Amino acid sequence: MRLTLRRRVTLSFGFGLLVVTSVLAFATWNLATGSMLRQREASATRQAEVNARLVERSPDLGTLLTGPDSAILVLGPAGTRTAGRPVDPARLPAGVVEHPPATARTTVDGLPALVVTRPLADGAVYVELFGLQQLDRTSTSLSAVLIAGTAGSALLGAALGSWVSNRALRPLAELSSAAGRIAGGDLHARLPDQDDPELAALAAEFNSTAQALERRALRDARFASDVSHELRSPLTTMVNAGEVLRRRGDHLPGTAGTALELLTSEVDRFARLVADLLEISRADQTDDPAPEEIALDVLVRTVVATRAPVPLDLEHAVVPGDRRRLERVVTNLLDNAERHAGGAVLVSVRVLGSRVRLEVEDAGPGVPEPLREEVFERFARGAAAGPGSGLGLALVREHVHRLGGRVWVEDRSPRGARFVVELVLRSSDG
Amino acid sequence: MCVRVLLVEDDERIRQALCLALSDEGFNVGEAGSGEEALPRLEAEPFDVVLVDLTLPGMDGLEVVRTLRERGDLPIIVVTARTDARDVIAGLEAGADDYVTKPFLAGVLAARVRALVRRRGPGREAVRVGALEIRPQEGVVHRAGERVHLTRTEFRLLLELAGAAGRIVTREQLLHKVWGYDYFGDTRLLDVHIRRLRRKIEVNPDDPELLLTVRGSGYRIRS
Structure with missing residues (x-):
């Protein structure tokens, strides 16, 4: 070693x-x-x-x-x-x-x-x-005095060496931590100014690279946001014109009716995609309002009440966060289960020490091991085949990160997948 | 009853499509391409609800909302392509009762409109809350004998809370009963309305004594 x-x-x-x-x-x-x-x-x-x-x-x-x-x-x-x-x-x-x-x-x-x-x-x-x-x-x-002195000076030397190397390596440690933060998605990470001229050049170079990266990421996000914005107006026209036509679908039998159905359902999907795109490009930029305290069990029950019934197993848990984000997380996980696994079979909220786990289980084909990271990527493979936007799980991850939590998918026995969202409980509870 | 809606929108195609779709929903739809065109029409004709796009040429949509709110309590729904919290809140603060973001279905918009123009329920007794006296039949509120001017939405919000007689009313219940949201709605809508209501009925809106927030669940009126 x-x-x-x-x-x-x-x-x-x-x-x-x-x-x-x-x-x-x-x-x-x-x-x-x-x-x-x-x-x-x-x-x-x-x-x-x-x-x-x-x-x-x-x-x-x-x-x-x-x-x-x-x-x-x-x-x-x-x-x-x-x-x-x-x-x-x-x-x-x-x-x-x-x-x-x-x-x-x-x-x-x-x-x-x-x-x-x-x-x-x-x-x-x-x-x-x-x-x-x-x-x-x-x-x-x-x-005895000489031996003690020798041992003491060796220790002193080690301490001195450790201090000197710490001091000398601190800029390197800062560099690696900043690089790690950037790799982890925090594009605001920068190195502090350095006194040493050699290190100052390195820090300046690093910071300008990081800044260029951040600007680039922001520009990309803004572009996605701008495009989606521009698409909203024609989409409003399309979905509503489509709606008018759909009401009169009975008068269009046969081929024309099928074509109309195809057209309107694709327009709907297009509208969902644009809405999700906007949300994910916005999620990168806007800052949250001050977090409020949200009863997760109540929120889950409220969301599920608006959809097909799902068995629930809910413990009471209060988490700090943004209600809109939490609702999107629950909705998107349920949507995902519906699209790929025939619907959720259990939604549970469980308190584990200072953390709370929200689990959405389905009895579908499950997510194979190599794809478990990938399913949370934007436009992940496999999503194109479904009726979704391909952004649902990416939005889940984005929102969960913003809420300071983690999300992952695991196997459920005997079959299916379990999507787990882990959040931190309200501090007074844990 | 046929609900009369004025649609203020500069994009002609959207205007046409929405007009068709809202007519399908059973509304009588009027069209205006700008704020300058809309304001005189609203003075001259009896509309029940006005839909205002925030990005208008000339007079800004927010300005239209502000002007209309000064004139009276005509229900206003803001239509926006901007979903940034700032824009939505600015629209609500200017006096809008509700908002929808593009792209939206006329069906959703129609549900919002219906919730806003709903007739008041059968005659109810006057309710007293602290120094407030609420008369549901007349739709007026007095504080210590003085009339408080509330919009219809603010009034309905206050009535829902007062009707619970001190019990907690959840956000979802309020959004459902006042705005007709079947689906869980945006908290900003409720937050801004609660803030506006407090400004009108509380002595010190920053330290409310009547309309209390129950953290994590909703609101209640101190009875």
């Missing part, structure tokens, strides 16, 4: 700082502990030198002890004298004891110590142990 640019920058900042600080920490630790040990060795050696001379003159070892961890042994042919911490001479490193003067680090009974040996005049060997716990503790805490 490839890491995102942001993550890579974050990781490299963190890793880079980790490497640099750990090298520094390691060097610091080495230098500091080495120098401390050398100092200790030097002072211990001097101390032992002095002590060895004193032992030659005075046999009392006790007064020479330097601390609780230290020990003094005098190993002579006459026997062994000790003072301080009890130490078994056999456990001292043999080389140091046998060849004085010598200095060595060792561990005696689990405690770190420095052993210094000096030959005495009478052939005996003076051995002094200096405890190194103090030094060990110091170097342990030094290493």
Whole structure:
């Protein structure tokens, strides 16, 4: 898997700082502990030198002890004298004891110590142990501080990397979100002005492209709207002249009557198409009035009451929205079921948490999987064969989007299709 | 009774087709090609309803509606090819009782006309609502003893609401009873009329005390 640019920058900042600080920490630790040990060795050696001379003159070892961890042994042919911490001479490193003067680090009974040996005049060997716990503790805490510092700086580096990459990538994120919004249909999306001259050029280019796209879409919509407007006047003449003729259809038997019937029914379809075209081109442009609260169950019942009866299963639900749009949604879904599936078999309104679903079910042939997006397109395939305008479901989608909801079609068992409109409930309900 | 309708429309073909179709519906149809031609005829002849196209040459359709409304309460239906909310609302605000958008069937228009010229129901008692006194038989409304001038549609709207005696009347009921909409109608029609009615009967139309909105369902009169 490839890491995102942001993550890579974050990781490299963190890793880079980790490497640099750990090298520094390691060097610091080495230098500091080495120098401390050398100092200790030097002072211990001097101390032992002095002590060895004193032992030659005075046999009392006790007064020479330097601390609780230290020990003094005098190993002579006459026997062994000790003072301080009890130490078994056999456990001292043999080389140091046998060849004085010598200095060595060792561990005696689990405690770190420095052993210094000096030959005495009478052939005996003076051995002094200096405890190194103090030094060990110091170097342990030094290493703890250094490790913590290294880890901290790595984290700091990662945080810095993340911040820097966020800052550097913000225009890119804005660009992708704006492009996404445009792709999703929001043609008003624009990039904010950029301070960086390189980005400013990109943003300006993007914005002018988006603006051109928006103008183009508006021009197309206006064209459809203008055309429909121009068609309205002749259509008014045609449908009404057709109506006058239809009333007298009985006087036109045979071929002429059939032709008249064909003509008037096509004029009606034409009128519906123009009305839908106008509505969809208007839906792109006009802004809604302030949303009112609408009882969806009542609205569905009212719409269904004007048509062929359909079984209803309605829960009470109040949605904010535009009544005209909701009525069109319900009407068009019912029209669609009538045209393609012999009529709806159930209309239901169901509350699901903070959302409400309006479902129109039919027992027709259903909508095959690959066409489920396409049926909501304007002039979708298949619509041309029917008596509809080919815009009914496109209008449904348009209105549902305007109402802030979603619409889709799914299978109904055992057969048929279920058109689902999902809307947000009134906020106080959910 | 033969309903006399004046059709004010500049497109001659539409005028002819509508004339034929409305005559088929049983109306006596007069024609006028412009506002300038229509206004004198309306003064001279007794029409029951006037249909005004909003886009007229010369005097604008809205201007014709405004002039007619100043003259009296002759029912006016606006005929428009423009369906933008602004145009429809402007027509209704100017005083139109109803509107239809092209293309429309004469049958639909005829139903609207019939709803507007419907005779008042059999004699009903005067109704009192707050400071309002409604006398259905005479078709007049008084507020605190002073006559309030309502159009016939406004009057019918008020009467429907007052008749419910404080119960909620839904939008659909009002559209059906006042305008004869079998099909659910446009909310703008009702909204504008309610606004106009409030301006005439409320002390403060922005804070109504008599004609109350019931959110999500309709309207009611405070009894």
